[in-house]
Amino acid sequence: MDNFVTTSFIGSDKNAGKTTVLSFVYNQIKQHSSAPVIITSIGINSEKVDSLEGHQKPIITIKKGDSFVTSVHQLKDLSGRYEILDTFSTYVSARALVDIRPVLEGPNTKKELIAIKQSLKKIIPRGTLLIDGSIDRQFLADPIVSDQFYFSLLISERQQQLNKAQSMIYSLSLPTTENKIKNVIENHKNDFTKSMIISSSNKIIYHSLKIPFLDDHLKDLINKQSKPHTLYLNAAFSKSVDYLLKQKNNVNIVLDNFTLYQLAQTQSSVGQPLNNLSLLNPVKARALFIKQVNSSASFKIPLPIKTYNLYREDVREIRI
Amino acid sequence: MKLEFEQNIIPTHLFDELGFEEFLANFDIPLPIISKVILKPLSCTQGESHFSELTKLRKQFKDNLHSLENIINLSSRLNSLDEVCTAYNNQSLDQVHLYTLAQFIKIDLEIQAEEKKFFQAHNPCLQIQTVLGQYMGANFNKLLLSQKETNIQEVTTNLEQDLLKEIKKIENEINKQTTLSMIYPYPKEISKQSSLFPSIKTCKLLQVKEDLDCFLVTYNLPAAMEELVKKIEGYQTEFNKLIDLKLTECNKHLHEYLLDFKKYYDLRKKRTYNYALVTCLLKNKLVIPSFDNVMDFKICEGELPQLKKKAKKHYAPLTISFKGGSNILFGSNMSGKTTILKTLYFHLTLIKMGLPVPAKKLNLKFPKHVGFHLMSSGDIRTNLSSLGDELNFFTQAIPSSSYILIDELFHSTNPVAGVELSKIFIKEFSKKPEVIFFCNTHYPEIISQKNSAIFKTSDSTPYIPELVASDNLEVVLKDNYKPLELALSFAIPESIKKEIKKYLENK
Numbered sequence: 075m076d077n078f079v080t081t082s083f084i085g086s087d088k089n090a091g092k093t094t095v096l097s098f099v100y101n102q103i104k105q106h107s108s109a110p111v112i113i114t115s116i117g118i119n120s121e122k123v124d125s126l127e128g129h130q131k132p133i134i135t136i137k138k139g140d141s142f143v144t145s146v147h148q149l150k151d152l153s154g155r156y157e158i159l160d161t162f163s164t165y166v167s168a169r170a171l172v173d174i175r176p177v178l179e180g181p182n183t184k185k186e187l188i189a190i191k192q193s194l195k196k197i198i199p200r201g202t203l204l205i206d207g208s209i210d211r212q213f214l215a216d217p218i219v220s221d222q223f224y225f226s227l228l229i230s231e232r233q234q235q236l237n238k239a240q241s242m243i244y245s246l247s248l249p250t251t252e253n254k255i256k257n258v259i260e261n262h263k264n265d266f267t268k269s270m271i272i273s274s275s276n277k278i279i280y281h282s283l284k285i286p287f288l289d290d291h292l293k294d295l296i297n298k299q300s301k302p303h304t305l306y307l308n309a310a311f312s313k314s315v316d317y318l319l320k321q322k323n324n325v326n327i328v329l330d331n332f333t334l335y336q337l338a339q340t341q342s343s344v345g346q347p348l349n350n351l352s353l354l355n356p357v358k359a360r361a362l363f364i365k366q367v368n369s370s371a372s373f374k375i376p377l378p379i380k381t382y383n384l385y386r387e388d389v390r391e392i393r394i
Numbered sequence: 395m396k397l398e399f400e401q402n403i404i405p406t407h408l409f410d411e412l413g414f415e416e417f418l419a420n421f422d423i424p425l426p427i428i429s430k431v432i433l434k435p436l437s438c439t440q441g442e443s444h445f446s447e448l449t450k451l452r453k454q455f456k457d458n459l460h461s462l463e464n465i466i467n468l469s470s471r472l473n474s475l476d477e478v479c480t481a482y483n484n485q486s487l488d489q490v491h492l493y494t495l496a497q498f499i500k501i502d503l504e505i506q507a508e509e510k511k512f513f514q515a516h517n518p519c520l521q522i523q524t525v526l527g528q529y530m531g532a533n534f535n536k537l538l539l540s541q542k543e544t545n546i547q548e549v550t551t552n553l554e555q556d557l558l559k560e561i562k563k564i565e566n567e568i569n570k571q572t573t574l575s576m577i578y579p580y581p582k583e584i585s586k587q588s589s590l591f592p593s594i595k596t597c598k599l600l601q602v603k604e605d606l607d608c609f610l611v612t613y614n615l616p617a618a619m620e621e622l623v624k625k626i627e628g629y630q631t632e633f634n635k636l637i638d639l640k641l642t643e644c645n646k647h648l649h650e651y652l653l654d655f656k657k658y659y660d661l662r663k664k665r666t667y668n669y670a671l672v673t674c675l676l677k678n679k680l681v682i683p684s685f686d687n688v689m690d691f692k693i694c695e696g697e698l699p700q701l702k703k704k705a706k707k708h709y710a711p712l713t714i715s716f717k718g719g720s721n722i723l724f725g726s727n728m729s730g731k732t733t734i735l736k737t738l739y740f741h742l743t744l745i746k747m748g749l750p751v752p753a754k755k756l757n758l759k760f761p762k763h764v765g766f767h768l769m770s771s772g773d774i775r776t777n778l779s780s781l782g783d784e785l786n787f788f789t790q791a792i793p794s795s796s797y798i799l800i801d802e803l804f805h806s807t808n809p810v811a812g813v814e815l816s817k818i819f820i821k822e823f824s825k826k827p828e829v830i831f832f833c834n835t836h837y838p839e840i841i842s843q844k845n846s847a848i849f850k851t852s853d854s855t856p857y858i859p860e861l862v863a864s865d866n867l868e869v870v871l872k873d874n875y876k877p878l879e880l881a882l883s884f885a886i887p888e889s890i891k892k893e894i895k896k897y898l899e900n901k
Contacts, residue, residue, distance in 0.1 A: 094580060101577075138551060146477075146490050153489035154543065154637040157536035161497070163426065163473070166490055171536065172547050173554045385583050 077200045080191065081360070082207040082220040084333075086242040087235055090228035091365040091385070096206050097134050098363075099224060103202060104137060110198050112167070114143035114180035114190070115206035116214065134178065134206075136170045141198065143167045143190055145179035152176055160193045162186065167194060178206065184213035191219075215331030215355060222358040225379075229366040245332040246359055246379060251352040255328060259306045259354055271295055272304040279303065287312040296322065304328055306354065311335055323350075331355045395425040395670050397749075400434045404743060408766070412740050413700030417752075421674045427472040428663050428670075433747040438760045438795060444748045448682050451672045454512050459676070461508060466673050468505045469666045472498060475659055482652055485645040489530075489537055492644065496526045496534035502662065513665075517658040518651035525651075529644045543636050550629045553622060560619050564599055571597045574611065583608040671750060680750035684757045689718030689795065689828055695754035698737045710857040711753070712737045716847055718827035720820045722803075723834040723859060724841075725851030726876035731834040732768070734851070734859065735799045738832065739766045742797050762795035769802040780806035788819070794828035803833040813839045820846055838874060841867045875901060 081099070085092035096113070103111055113134060136142045141159060146166055149156070156168040165181060167190065181187040187205075194201060207214045214220050225246065227239050250256070258276045269292055271280040280295050286309050296305065296318060307315070308330035319327060327350055329335055335351070361380040397418040404414065436444060455462040478494050481487045487495070499519045506519070531538050539547065561578045568576045572593040576582055584590060585608055594600055594611055603610045675682065692715035702709040712734055725731045741751045742764045767787040772779045778786055784806045792798060803819065804812040816837055823831035824845040841848060849859040850870055862869060878894050 098577065098580075149490050150488055151634070153641060154537045154539065154633065156489075158490065158493045159535070161473070161490070161494060172551055385580070 078191075078195045078198070078203070079201075080203040080205065080219065080221045081224065082205040082214045082222075083224045083226065084207045084214065085226040085228065086239045087228040087230075089365075090226040091363060092226045093134065093206055095224055095226050095363045096204055100134065100204060110140055110201045111137075112141040112143065112194055112198060112201050112203045113178065113206070114203070115178035116180060116187075116208045116211050117182055118145075118177065118179040133175045135173050135175050138170055138172050141167060141169045141194075141201070142176055142178060143180050143194075144176050148177045148179050159197050160190075162190055162193070165190065167197070180205070182211075184216065184219060187213070187219060210333075212331065212333045215333045215357075217355055220358075222360050224360050225362045227362060227364050229364060241335065243362075245335040246357050246362070248329070248332060248335065248351055248353045248357070250356040251328045251354055255304055255326075256354060259328065263306070263308065268307070268309045270306040271299070272306065274302045285309050287314045293318055296325065299324065302326070306330070307334060309334065325350065327351050328354050332357045395421060395423050395428050395667070396430045397421045398430065398432050399747065400432055403433075403435065403747075408736075408739070408768075411700070412698065412736055413703075414740075414743075416703075417699055417744075420678050420680075421670060421749075423466065423670050423673065424470050425466075425472070425666055425670060427469065427474050428667055429474065431667060433749070435746045436748050436760075438762055441745070441748060441760045442685050445682055445685070445745075447668060448671060448675075448750070449684075451668055452675065452682060455672060455676070461511075462669065462673060462676075465505055465508050465669055468501055468508065469669060471501050472505075472662070472666070479656060479659065482648065482655070485642070485649055487645050487648065488641060492526055492530055493534050496523065496530065499523050499526075500534075515658065515661055516654070518654045519658070522648060522651050522655060525644070525647050528647075529640065537637065537640065540636070540640075543633060543640075546629050546633045546636070550626060550633070553626045553629070557619070557622050557626065560622065564613070564615070564619070568597060568599050572600070574600075576600075576611070576613070578613060581610055581612045583610055585609075675750040678752070681753050681756055682750050683745050684755075685760050686757060687759065689759050689830055690757070691716055691759075691797075691830055692755070692757040693738075693741065693753055694756070696737055696741050696756065697752040698733065698740055699752055701733065701737075712857040714849070714859050716830065716832065716849070716861075718830050720824040720843070720846040721830065721832040721849065722820065722840055722843070722846055723832070723849045723851065724836075724862075724870045724873070725834070725859070726873040727880055729851040730857055731851060732801050734857065735766070735768075735801050735832070735834065737857075738797075739764065739799055742799075759795050761797050762793050763791075764797045764799075765790065765792070766799045767801060769805060792829055794826075796829045798823070798829060798831045800831075800833035803835045803837075805836065809837065813837045816840055817843060838871050841870050 083092050083096045083099075100111060100113065103109070113136060143165055145164055146161075149166060149168070152174055155172050155174045156170055159167040159169055161167075162181075165186070181190055191203065194203060205214065205220070207220075225242065227242060228235060229239055230236065251259075254276065255272065258272055258278075259270060262270060262278050262281060266283045267281065268284055269280070269282045269286050269289065270278060271292070273279050279299075280292060282289055282292055284292070286292055286307060293314075299322075302324045304326045305319070306328045311329060311334050319325060329351065330353075332353060359379045361382060364381065364383045365385055366383060399409070399414065399418075409415065473494060475495065475498055478487070478491045478498075481491045482495070499522055502519055503523070506514075506517075526534055529538060530536065565576055565578060568574055572590055574582065574584075574590060574594060583605065584594065588594075588609075591602075591609065594609075595602055599614055599616070601612045601614045603612070674680065694713050695711040696713070697709075697711045702711075714734070723731050723734065741753065741756065742761050744751050745756075745758070746761050746764055765787065767784060770780055770783050772783055776783075776786075781804075784800075784804065787800075804815040806812070807815070816833075816835060817840065820831070820833070820840065820843050823829060824843075848862040848864075848867060848870065850862050850873075851857075851859050875898065878898055881894055882891055
């Protein structure tokens with residue numbers, strides 16, 4: 075059994091409180107277990123000051139004995155406080171010899187992250203890897219990368235932001251596709267697959283590496299299908315594809331993972347969601363953390379997901 | 395290792411058409427120490443010395459491929475030290491730099507052990523490794539701390555724990571006084587109608603600020619706790635100072651090996667590059683050219699990989715030899731004349747860039763300059779007609795040891811002027827044995843040109859052009875009517891075909 079667990083933290087928006095949640099979950103892990111923890115970030119994080127808005131940002135303290143992955147140049151002022159575990163071109167994995175607060179600037183690509191994970195698994199086989207992630211990095215949703223997720227949801231007064239939050243909640247509640255279709259897709263897809271059309275007798279009608287909104291042949295074939303079929307998409311669920319599919323009632327749409335739905339909805343206002351949508355990779359959500367700026371907003375929270383509000387103390391809200 | 399040509403070395407259309415990119419991909423071996431190599435044209439001295447070194451290495455490893463494979467495997471673990479070298483130069487190596495340097499040296503010493511049989515170079519690797527060991531211990535993964543530094547770390551760790559206990563106490567106290575579950579350092583929002591508000595307001599450990607639709611509750615830390623934080627910061631500053639001193643001392647110690655190490659690192663990069671070239675040439679059956687002092691060119695089974703890929707089993711490689719001065723290639727249409735020029739250009743360019751070539755054998759004088767002119771339709775950007783473009787090509791300096799390749803010499807103008815211009819240029823180059831001038835033409839009048847080597851492509855072996863003896867030049871003229879026969883194989887109107895057939899019968 076694989077004892078190495080990877081947990082990714084994803085926020086609906088900038089300043090959704092992702093790092094705060096990570097820090098909170100990290101502290102909870104330390105209180106309840108002795109398993110070594112490794113923390114990294116997709117791109118840069120744990121900056122002391124928000125580079126865009128200039129306000130103070132939460133800092134993650136790596137406890138003595140725990141590990142982290144960051145960029146080489148972020149370790150310049152921390153000499154003597156860590157021991158190096160491994161190096162990966164521009165990144166370093168290291169174990170803290172005392173409590174330290176490094177700026178975390180981890181891998182940006184799936185390839186880099188997988189290489190780092192493989193190395194960490196060898197060095198710390200019973201480790202828990204926490205990734206300060208990002209919704210726009212689809213690869214985080216790949217089961218090879220993440221075993222489970224924590225989500226941070228920002229609920230503000232801006233309509234565009236509320237749309238993002240609403241679509242994230244919706245994407246988390248999407249069902250997993252039935253096993254038969256799941257097996258067909260997994261047997262035929264590769265790293266570069268962007269779309270597949272599967273007949274009702276589970277035969278592959280079309281397999282494409284083209285981005286769906288640029289794939290005229292795909293659109294043509296969807297329009298021509300008269301019998302029920304399945305469309306698998308592993309690319310942004312763009313406006314044009316969304317529009318095309320809304321005209322069809324004989325298509326069962328399977329998205330590779332929940333991030334693809336989120337991407338589509340951030341591009342435009344939320345319309346009526348499609349009711350024939352499911353996911354190839356289930357959302358293994360541990361919990362949803364809400365940062366609610368606007369108390370009047372109303373949301374349907376998917377029931378199977380535990381929901382917390384780290385910031386509010388009110389009888390009307392769900393408490394930790 | 396990704397190979398690229400320096401910009402503007404080869405016209406883009408030729409780079410794409412002749413498949414240089416695909417050829418360069420043969421050398422893609424994962425070698426982080428030389429992840430990208432920009433190839434520049436080599437001078438004659440550089441080129442000859444480079445290929446001589448490759449020849450020695452190939453000889454060395456020909457019967458010892460396992461050793462070369464071992465070296466390449468080890469070399470693939472060598473990281474680039476370019477950034478480390480900058481810090482080394484500035485005496486600002488930090489812990490990660492020292493670790494990276496130590497890892498490099500560890501692998502390099504393994505390579506040196508493998509190279510010992512045939513190559514040794516003075517280098518300071520062992521001395522540097524000793525210095526690094528003094529500061530970082532046997533694993534080189536952490537700085538060795540003095541007793542004083544260890545004591546500070548212990549004190550800091552204890553203080554951090556005290557701080558955590560204090561925080562926990564404060565959180566509990568807040569909860570006791572207000573029933574509020576605060577988690578330091580995060581603030582909390584409470585609604586303006588909250589029943590907790592009176593108790594929160596009187597709690598000395600909390601501050602309350604009015605926000606948009608709620609009250610924002612933050613901390614009011616006791617002075618003792620702030621004192622504790624300051625104390626921790628003080629110890630951290632002291633620790634930093636001691637570590638800075640340690641690193642300064644280590645940098646100073648290593649500095650005496652800087653120049654020798656930089657020289658050695660450059661040598662290691664060069665050798666890694668050469669090992670990679672030899673690995674690829676053995677794997678892809680490429681050949682290292684041999685060089686002569688005389689301006690002779692001899693290629694045996696030279697290939698144009700892009701064409702070979704397309705033609706598959708019908709592909710025929712090029713075998714030809716010629717000397718300095720003027721060389722003229724005749725042949726009917728579609729007999730491969732231009733392809734021969736393109737193959738020659740492909741090989742000459744690779745050699746100029748220091749790369750082995752896809753041939754069985756190649757002997758030449760190292761090219762100082764390679765010029766290739768393909769018939770064009772002119773260029774409106776330079777305001778040149780096709781003839782202007784061709785004449786402009788000849789305005790460039792042509793030093794000795796140049797290879798000048800011209801496709802369809804002066805077919806860019808009327809045949810009368812074209813023949814005269816061709817004769818004049820061919821005559822001029824025939825007086826220059828230090829330059830190889832190689833062109834193809836359809837002008838039969840050219841065969842009378844003296845002091846030029848005449849070649850002819852053959853239908854049966856198109857890529858093995860024959861040198862035509864001076865007393866048998868008429869053989870070239872036999873092909874004059876071939877284009878008419880060729881026209882018959884196309885789906886042109888029957889009335890035209892009929893006229894062509896009539897002409898050929900009466901000829």
